[in-house]
Amino acid sequence: xxxxxxxxxxxxxxxxxxxxxxxxxxxxxxxxxxxxxxxxxxxxxxxxxxxxxxxxxxxxxxxxxxxxxxxxxxxxxxxxxxxxxxxxxxxxxxxxxxxxxxxxxxxxxxxxxxxxxxxxxxxxxxxxxxxxxxxxxxxxxxxxxxxxxxxxxxxxxxxxxxxxxxxxxxxxxxxxxxxxxxxxxxxxxxxxxxxxxxxxxxxxxxxxxxxxxxxxxxxxxxxxxxxxxxxx
Numbered sequence: 001x002x003x004x005x006x007x008x009x010x011x012x013x014x015x016x017x018x019x020x021x022x023x024x025x026x027x028x029x030x031x032x033x034x035x036x037x038x039x040x041x042x043x044x045x046x047x048x049x050x051x052x053x054x055x056x057x058x059x060x061x062x063x064x065x066x067x068x069x070x071x072x073x074x075x076x077x078x079x080x081x082x083x084x085x086x087x088x089x090x091x092x093x094x095x096x097x098x099x100x101x102x103x104x105x106x107x108x109x110x111x112x113x114x115x116x117x118x119x120x121x122x123x124x125x126x127x128x129x130x131x132x133x134x135x136x137x138x139x140x141x142x143x144x145x146x147x148x149x150x151x152x153x154x155x156x157x158x159x160x161x162x163x164x165x166x167x168x169x170x171x172x173x174x175x176x177x178x179x180x181x182x183x184x185x186x187x188x189x190x191x192x193x194x195x196x197x198x199x200x201x202x203x204x205x206x207x208x209x210x211x212x213x214x215x216x217x218x219x220x221x222x223x224x225x226x227x228x229x230x231x232x
Contacts (some may be wrong), residue, residue, distance in 0.1 A: 002120050003175055006049045006102035007092055008040050011057035011082045016218040025059040027106045028066060031216050035066065040106045041073065047116035049102060053095045057082045062174025085191040090181045098178065100125060103191070105172030105217075109225045115173050122155075122207045123175050129203040130176040130195065132157065134168035141214040141228065142221030143169055149206060157199065157206045171209055211216055 003095050014026025023027065027037035034148050037054070050072060054101055057078045064075045083091055089103065100123075102116060119133050139149050147166030150158040160166040178199050198204035214225040 001121060001125060002050060003100045003102045005051040005053070005096055005099070005115050006044050006104060006116075007053045007055070007089060007096060008037065008044075008104050008106050009085055009088060010037055010063060010106050011055040011060075011088060013058045013082070013219070018219060020219060021058075023059070025056070025063045026186060026217070027054075027063055028059075031109060031222055031225055036109075036216055037063070037066075037106045039109060040104050041070065043110065043114055043116050044102070044104070045072075046114050047120060049116065053092050055083075055088045055092060081188065083188045086184065086189040086193055087187050088115060088183070089176075089178065089191065090184070090187070093181065094180060096178065100175055100177045102173070102175050107112070107215065107217030107221075108172050109212065109214040109216050110209075111228060112210065113209075115171065115209055116209075117120060119173060119175055119207070122205075123206075125177070127203075128175075128205045129175060129180070129198045129201070130205070132195075132204070132206045133171045133173040134206045134208050135171045135213045136208060137165075137167060137169055139209070140169045140213045141212065142218065143215045143225045145169060151206050151208070155205045155207060156202060159195075159199065168206070168208065171213055194227050 010027040014021035028035045052073045054075050056075050060077050067073045115133055123131050149168045150169045215221045216225050
């Protein structure tokens with residue numbers, strides 16, 4: 001069964017943005033002339049995802065007002081504290097339901113193929129509990145980390161762990177089953193806790209995005225996105 005609902009993580013404080021988020025939530029920071037969250041929502045619309053849940057917290061009123069005209073989007077506010085990605089997904093389950101869900105971070109720009117369409121094509125719920133879309137580090141612009149994952153010939157993942165560098169970075173887009181969230185007692189936690197459970201049972205897969213990607217969660221990344229868009 002392919003997901004028909006998505007969650008966009010949009011509750012963070014945007015600390016990497018510096019002054020750009022002093023009075024504005026990060027998802028509302030302009031990238032290529034429009035709020036960055038609009039790029040994520042357009043990707044979902046192009047992939048025919050019928051329902052979207054967005055979590056809000058920091059300057060929530062601004063983001064919720066912007067999203068209000070979109071009838072397919074429901075907001076869920078996290079109060080009094082932000083719940084991180086795993087806790088945010090768990091908190092949104094009453095709106096998401098029990099079926100597998102797509103999740104997106106909103107601080108990325110995709111320069112070629114629609115990433116959600118590619119992920120949906122590769123999703124196999126009989127063999128997977130989760131499927132992550134990965135970026136080759138060489139194609140991850142604005143990214144300065146050491147990589148997140150290794151990928152074997154069967155598209156099964158291994159975490160970087162203690163190695164100095166891994167070839168792939170998590171893109172911020174995944175399909176994931178939510179039933180294991182009930183086994184995590186915490187309210188505030190990273191989605192990586194769910195990944196660890198899936199890795200332990202060899203049920204977490206990955207595929208490589210067929211294009212380039214820009215981390216626009218910091219000002220330099222926005223500049224890179226603008227430069228690359230100007231050269232298209």
